[in-house]
Amino acid sequence: MKPFRAARGGDVVARLDPAEAGIVGLLLDQLEQLLDADADDVGGDPVMARLLPEGHRGDPELAADYRDLTEASLRSGKADDLAMVRATLPPEGGEVRLDAEQAGAWLRTTNDLRLAMGTRLEISEDTEPPDEVTGEEDQQLAVYYWLTAVQGSLVDALVAGRGGRS
Numbered sequence: 001m002k003p004f005r006a007a008r009g010g011d012v013v014a015r016l017d018p019a020e021a022g023i024v025g026l027l028l029d030q031l032e033q034l035l036d037a038d039a040d041d042v043g044g045d046p047v048m049a050r051l052l053p054e055g056h057r058g059d060p061e062l063a064a065d066y067r068d069l070t071e072a073s074l075r076s077g078k079a080d081d082l083a084m085v086r087a088t089l090p091p092e093g094g095e096v097r098l099d100a101e102q103a104g105a106w107l108r109t110t111n112d113l114r115l116a117m118g119t120r121l122e123i124s125e126d127t128e129p130p131d132e133v134t135g136e137e138d139q140q141l142a143v144y145y146w147l148t149a150v151q152g153s154l155v156d157a158l159v160a161g162r163g164g165r166s
Contacts, residue, residue, distance in 0.1 A: 001146075003153035004096075006161035011097050012154060014019035023143060025089060027113050033084050034116070035075055050115045051078070076114060081105040103158055112152040117144045 016024070036079035042048045052074055055066025084105035088098060098106060117123075121140055129145040130138040138146060 001150065004157035005153075006157045007097070010161055011099055012103055012157040012161060013098075014026070014096045014150075014153065014157075016090065016093050016096060020146075021090055021093040021144075025086070025091060026114045027117075027143075027147075028082055028086055028109070029088075030077070031051070031109075031113060035078055035082075039071070047116045049118045050119045051112055062128075078108075080113075081109045085154060097155075100158075103154060105157075106154055107151065110147055114147055116142065116150065117147070 001017065001020050004012045004014040007013045034042060034045070035051070043077065052067070052071055054063045056062040057068065084102055088096060088102050089104070117140065121127075121137070121144060123144065127141070129142050133139055133142050
């Protein structure tokens with residue numbers, strides 16, 4: 001991957017190789033399936049608890065009311081962001097050029113992907129990237145840390161772009 005960088009006109013630009021674009025596409029598919037699943041089927045899923053957190057932990061009735069009021073719009077916003085990321089992702093790899101709105105969707109979606117992966121992998125502050133990728137869990141950890149780098153480079157490019165306009 002060629003990390004995101006600020007470009008003229010306020011856009012940010014990166015380059016993904018075909019394998020990286022494929023990984024992002026696969027992760028988007030998995031997140032979309034989870035978000036599209038029936039609430040009863042994923043009600044106890046810890047990933048869903050991270051993606052759609054309780055509005056109030058101390059009061060189950062208040063939390064249920066909050067969920068009734070917000071869940072549909074949260075799911076819809078996440079679906080819109082997924083669609084925007086998918087629309088700007090070159091499926092065979094290549095340049096990713098994002099305007100401010102698209103960059104926001106990428107930030108929110110990469111955050112959701114990292115939350116989902118981090119929850120599944122039980123990432124903690126003590127978790128380290130693998131020195132060698134020898135098994136499936138190491139591969140998933142490597143992807144998690146790669147996604148962290150993608151998100152970090154996007155944040156850095158956005159900050160650099162704002163600094164350049166001042």
